[in-house]
Amino acid sequence: xxxxxxxxxxxxxxxxxxxxxGVSLEVRAGSVCALIGPNGAGKxxxxxxxxxxxxxxxxxxxxxxxxxxxLPAWKRAARGLGRTFQNLELFAGLTVLENVVxxxxxxxxxxxxxxxxxxxxxxxxxxxSLADRRVESLAFGEAKLVEPARMLVGEPKVAILDxxxxxxxxxxxxxxAERIAALCxxxxxxxxxEHNVPLVMDLADRVVVLESGAVLADGPPGEVRxxxxxxxxxxxxxxx
Amino acid sequence: MSERRATVVTLAVVAAGLLVxxxxxxxxxEHGLLVGVCINLLLLTGLNLIVGVAGQISLAQAGFYGFxxxxxxxxxxxxxxxxxxxxxxxxxxxxxxxxLVGAPSLRLRGLYFTMASLGAGVVLFLLFGRAVSLTGGPNxxxxxxxxEIGGIxxxxxxxxxxxxxPLAFAGLAFAGWLAASRWGLAARAAAASEPAAAVAGxxxxxxxxxxxxxxxxxxxxxxxxxxxxxxxxxxxxxxxFAAVTLLVVLTLSGAGTLLGPVVGALLxxxxxxxxxxxxxxRPLVVGVLFLVAVQALPQGVVGAISDRRRARRERRxxxxxxxxxxxxxxxxx
Amino acid sequence: xxxxxxxxxxxxxxxxxxxxxxxxxxxxxxxxRAINFAQGEYVMVAGVSAGALHAWxxxxxxxxxxxxxxxxxxxxxxxxxxxxxxxxxxxxxTVTLATIGLGVAIKAVALILTDRKAYTLPGxxxxxxxxxxxxxxxxxxxxxxxxxxxxxxxxxxxxRAVPLGVALRASADDAEMAAASGFSRRAAAAWSFGIAGAxxxxxxxxxxxxxPVNYDFGTLLGLKGFAAAMLGxxxxxPGAVVGGFAIGLLEAWFSGYVSSAYADIVAFAVLLVVLFxxxxxxxxxxxxxxx
Numbered sequence: 001x002x003x004x005x006x007x008x009x010x011x012x013x014x015x016x017x018x019x020x021x022g023v024s025l026e027v028r029a030g031s032v033c034a035l036i037g038p039n040g041a042g043k044x045x046x047x048x049x050x051x052x053x054x055x056x057x058x059x060x061x062x063x064x065x066x067x068x069x070x071l072p073a074w075k076r077a078a079r080g081l082g083r084t085f086q087n088l089e090l091f092a093g094l095t096v097l098e099n100v101v102x103x104x105x106x107x108x109x110x111x112x113x114x115x116x117x118x119x120x121x122x123x124x125x126x127x128x129s130l131a132d133r134r135v136e137s138l139a140f141g142e143a144k145l146v147e148p149a150r151m152l153v154g155e156p157k158v159a160i161l162d163x164x165x166x167x168x169x170x171x172x173x174x175x176x177a178e179r180i181a182a183l184c185x186x187x188x189x190x191x192x193x194e195h196n197v198p199l200v201m202d203l204a205d206r207v208v209v210l211e212s213g214a215v216l217a218d219g220p221p222g223e224v225r226x227x228x229x230x231x232x233x234x235x236x237x238x239x240x
Numbered sequence: 241m242s243e244r245r246a247t248v249v250t251l252a253v254v255a256a257g258l259l260v261x262x263x264x265x266x267x268x269x270e271h272g273l274l275v276g277v278c279i280n281l282l283l284l285t286g287l288n289l290i291v292g293v294a295g296q297i298s299l300a301q302a303g304f305y306g307f308x309x310x311x312x313x314x315x316x317x318x319x320x321x322x323x324x325x326x327x328x329x330x331x332x333x334x335x336x337x338x339x340l341v342g343a344p345s346l347r348l349r350g351l352y353f354t355m356a357s358l359g360a361g362v363v364l365f366l367l368f369g370r371a372v373s374l375t376g377g378p379n380x381x382x383x384x385x386x387x388e389i390g391g392i393x394x395x396x397x398x399x400x401x402x403x404x405x406p407l408a409f410a411g412l413a414f415a416g417w418l419a420a421s422r423w424g425l426a427a428r429a430a431a432a433s434e435p436a437a438a439v440a441g442x443x444x445x446x447x448x449x450x451x452x453x454x455x456x457x458x459x460x461x462x463x464x465x466x467x468x469x470x471x472x473x474x475x476x477x478x479x480x481f482a483a484v485t486l487l488v489v490l491t492l493s494g495a496g497t498l499l500g501p502v503v504g505a506l507l508x509x510x511x512x513x514x515x516x517x518x519x520x521x522r523p524l525v526v527g528v529l530f531l532v533a534v535q536a537l538p539q540g541v542v543g544a545i546s547d548r549r550r551a552r553r554e555r556r557x558x559x560x561x562x563x564x565x566x567x568x569x570x571x572x573x
Numbered sequence: 574x575x576x577x578x579x580x581x582x583x584x585x586x587x588x589x590x591x592x593x594x595x596x597x598x599x600x601x602x603x604x605x606r607a608i609n610f611a612q613g614e615y616v617m618v619a620g621v622s623a624g625a626l627h628a629w630x631x632x633x634x635x636x637x638x639x640x641x642x643x644x645x646x647x648x649x650x651x652x653x654x655x656x657x658x659x660x661x662x663x664x665x666x667t668v669t670l671a672t673i674g675l676g677v678a679i680k681a682v683a684l685i686l687t688d689r690k691a692y693t694l695p696g697x698x699x700x701x702x703x704x705x706x707x708x709x710x711x712x713x714x715x716x717x718x719x720x721x722x723x724x725x726x727x728x729x730x731x732x733r734a735v736p737l738g739v740a741l742r743a744s745a746d747d748a749e750m751a752a753a754s755g756f757s758r759r760a761a762a763a764w765s766f767g768i769a770g771a772x773x774x775x776x777x778x779x780x781x782x783x784x785p786v787n788y789d790f791g792t793l794l795g796l797k798g799f800a801a802a803m804l805g806x807x808x809x810x811p812g813a814v815v816g817g818f819a820i821g822l823l824e825a826w827f828s829g830y831v832s833s834a835y836a837d838i839v840a841f842a843v844l845l846v847v848l849f850x851x852x853x854x855x856x857x858x859x860x861x862x863x864x
Contacts, residue, residue, distance in 0.1 A: 051439050052438070052439070053435060053438070053439075072438070072443075073435075073438040073439050074437075074438050074439075074440075074441050074442055074443045074444065076439075077438075077439060077440055077441030078441050081439075082439070083439040085435065085436065089433045089435055089436035090432070090433065090436070091428070091429040091432040091433055091436065091437075092432045092433075093428065093432055094425075094428060094429060094432065098425060098429075099429075101422075101425065102425060102426055102429040102437065102440050102442065103440045103441075105422060105426050105440055105441045105442050106440075106441030109422075110421070110422060111420065111421060111422050111425060114422065147436070150436075150440060151440075154440060154441060297666075297670070344845075344848075344849040345848070345849075348848060348852060350666060351608070351665070351666055351669060352848060352852055354669075355608075355799075355803070355844070355848060356844075356845060356848045356849070358796075359800070359841045359844040359845045359848065360845065362796060362841050363838055363841045363842065363845070366835075366837050366838045366841070367835075367838065370834045370835050370837070370838070372834070480792065480796075481677060484673055484674070484677055488674070520681065520684050520685050521681070521685070522681075523677050523678070523680060523681035523684070524677075524678055524681030524682060524685070525681075526674075526677055526681075527674045527675065527676070527677035527678025527679075527680075527681055528674070528678055529674075530670070530671070530673065530674025530677065530678075531655060531656075531659070531671055531674045531675060531678070533674075534667055534670050534671045534674060
């Protein structure tokens with residue numbers, strides 16, 4: 001499998017605090033690379049660096065081999081990078097369909113064409129019936145699916161999913177995991193940031209553990225799960 | 241009623257209104273007022289692009305209006321080139337100024353952009369009044385000739401109306417199209433959540449700059465029409481108070497909607513006429529209206545009406561469990 | 574050389590007024606994160622009221638100034654009532670816009686009440702003109718500068734040593750914590766606006782003693798005071814004072830050496846330069862997000 005996204009030695013400090021220390025990881029096409037770790041480990045910062053919301057102090061981010069470290073966020077989308085946010089970032093005042101249609105902006109297609117694609121994306125997440133509803137009126141569980149649907153319209157090759165299952169009841173989380181797996185089978189490379197460890201262990205092909213800004217472990221789920229350092233730092237002996 | 245149908249109906253109604261108006265309100269004075277309404281429509285449609293669609297509160301529109309007015313006036317009075325050229329130079333010049341102001345200003349977020357637009361507007365206004373040799377200073381610019389395009393002399397208010405009305409209508413139609421296009425949609429999305437728009441591939445700064453530049457062009461065109469309608473240019477209509485008034489009226493009438501600028505143009509006209517005698521009361525009314533506008537109807541009259549309609553529709557469609565589970569935190573502004 | 578000195582003193586006089594207004598902006602911004610665009614109109618109300626009071630009632634100057642300062646504080650509280658409480662949303666952006674509307678309304682009322690009349694106050698120490706280094710300086714100029722020093726000093730002491738002031742400062746840093754310990758956000762807002770009003774009133778009285786004032790002179794002054802606050806760094810008190818005097822001096826020197834007709838533009842040119850290059854101002858007190 002090809003390397004769709006490569007993070008090389010990224011360093012980032014905020015006001016004297018070193019948030020990321022030489023972080024490197026790889027996301028391969030058609031696979032899920034999960035990023036886990038305690039709060040404050042630097043996961044969101046890394047997501048921001050990779051998606052272009054922040055510039056790193058040093059290090060490189062490569063998308064399909066191309067160095068995108070200094071590219072603004074909107075240019076990365078055109079090159080096939082998608083991202084969802086931990087705290088719902090929806091376009092209030094717009095309908096659900098309009099919300100997802102914006103995801104296809106970089107494709108350069110007129111709105112009329114994007115509507116069809118938007119509906120298809122909503123269909124994939126099972127919320128096509130909500131297309132004309134105002135996005136603020138959605139229940140939390142439904143609203144949580146809008147961002148991934150929006151991201152999908154943009155036809156990404158790599159997706160950063162920032163806690164997509166957070167706050168979802170177990171059956172919805174499972175459904176989401178299945179959908180993510182299906183997208184991977186279609187070739188999408190996923191960088192999954194999650195706290196839901198069972199979900200991660202089930203879904204991921206590779207797990208990277210981040211602690212205090214540094215990579216603590218990086219390997220297949222079984223290996224990481226059994227790693228003593230990881231258990232001490234994050235998982236705990238009997239953690240579910 | 242689907243959105244596209246609503247747009248077409250709105251435009252049809254406006255077109256019909258514009259066609260009928262000069263016959264319903266006959267007479268030179270009335271025609272002059274109608275020209276004024278068209279000028280207001282251009283101003284507000286332009287402002288709507290940056291305030292309503294892009295969601296950035298601008299206080300520079302009056303300054304761009306003045307720039308257009310003075311450009312047309314100075315070129316016309318000094319007989320620099322044919323008269324029709326001055327009418328084209330006005331929106332072009334105002335757009336250029338908007339571009340120059342917008343480029344650094346739109347890098348600033350929210351309130352700071354508003355402040356920059358305020359600063360720019362005030363600088364323009366002060367220039368109009370102080371560059372006496374160029375603009376005639378506070379006493380105004382005289383010697384503006386009659387508008388003449390390709391042999392047609394616009395020597396009556398009715399003639400000016402038949403120029404202003406199609407321009408205003410075209411401006412409205414174009415703005416409506418733009419708002420519904422993927423750029424308009426992207427701009428509205430960016431106003432709701434910049435980070436989400438950015439990762440979706442929207443070049444937020446560029447789109448806002450384009451909309452801001454366009455708003456300048458609209459204002460410049462309005463300025464040229466105003467100059468040739470009255471034959472005179474003075475700094476008064478282009479100051480801080482004018483900028484505030486435009487913003488108030490647009491907010492009250494419905495920023496971000498197609499009908500908003502139309503209602504606004506009529507509202508402005510109403511304000512002017514009702515308070516024509518009591519000139520001193522006008523700022524008081526505008527000030528109070530602003531306080532009302534700011535809190536009572538964030539999306540204006542038109543927005544509130546369409547909101548109520550939609551809410552009624554959704555109540556009919558919504559499932560019971562959805563209504564109880566709605567979390568307002570789920571959506572960020 | 575006398576010219577430069579003359580211009581400098583002139584610049585310090587207006588600069589003092591800008592500094593007081595800028596301090597007012599700083600206080601309100603710290604307390605509410607909003608910008609009070611009605612500020613300039615408080616200055617006008619104070620100046621005009623002072624002049625009117627003095628003309629009608631012939632009270633001793635000190636009394637007039639004291640009354641006017643109270644009036645200013647009340648104007649501030651009125652603003653808080655209208656722009657924060659009456660307005661259903663109290664986010665800084667909306668409040669700021671509301672203050673614009675209120676400012677327009679206050680000016681209109683002043684126009685109606687005063688019918689464009691101009692008012693003046695006698696200089697605080699009579700019509701004395703001092704001669705310093707060859708330049709003729711209106712004694713009032715020194716009074717105005719003294720007012721700034723007193724105001725800035727008084728504020729500094731108030732915010733550090735007086736319990737209410739300490740609470741206000743705490744609220745500016747962490748509103749929720751302060752609210753939890755009994756000092757509500759609304760109280761903080763009311764006090765901030767009230768103090769700002771008092772400061773603006775002092776500026777107004779000081780200016781009325783320099784030259785005649787009418788309903789119109791507050792708007793541009795307020796906007797320039799705002800420019801000064803931005804120059805110094807919005808929210809910074811020393812910044813406000815420095816910014817105020819800086820703009821006053823720049824304006825005066827520009828007026829003398831380049832062109833007096835365009836002198837008014839200086840403050841706004843400075844504002845734009847600050848916004849475009851270093852929006853946090855000289856004494857960066859707050860982070861400004863860029864796109």
